[in-house]
Amino acid sequence: MANLDTNRAAFVQQEYRYVIRTNPTVKARNDSARPITVVGNLDEATANALAGKYLAENVSPRVFDVIIQGVTFLDSFVGTVPTFILNAPRYQTDGRVYKVVGFTTDFEANTTTLQVRG
Numbered sequence: 001m002a003n004l005d006t007n008r009a010a011f012v013q014q015e016y017r018y019v020i021r022t023n024p025t026v027k028a029r030n031d032s033a034r035p036i037t038v039v040g041n042l043d044e045a046t047a048n049a050l051a052g053k054y055l056a057e058n059v060s061p062r063v064f065d066v067i068i069q070g071v072t073f074l075d076s077f078v079g080t081v082p083t084f085i086l087n088a089p090r091y092q093t094d095g096r097v098y099k100v101v102g103f104t105t106d107f108e109a110n111t112t113t114l115q116v117r118g
Contacts, residue, residue, distance in 0.1 A: 011044050019044070021051040026059060063117045064091070064098065071105045072112040084116055 082100045086093040098118035105112045
């Protein structure tokens with residue numbers, strides 16, 4: 001029989017459990033910045049690590065709408081979220097990886113508008 005981790009047992013028995021990470025400079029820069037909620041079944045250490053990672057990624061996010069030829073289906077998201085490196089020197093995007101956070105497909109025009117963030 002495995003040893004019982006009492007801290008973990010207390011954590012998973014809580015009806016609602018969560019980890020919060022804040023950065024006051026984000027709210028100071030953008031008062032309308034919204035909280036990001038990620039629902040999952042994580043242990044406390046993983047939740048802390050993930051919260052820290054998300055906070056670091058959201059200190060200075062940039063969002064772009066990019067129109068590409070062809071249609072995108074949900075099958076494109078199987079396995080992982082697609083990422084892109086935008087080459088737009090005017091917007092100083094070179095070398096940054098942007099994740100797709102949303103998309104709309106125009107079947108008549110055979111185009112997809114990707115909303116990328118990074």
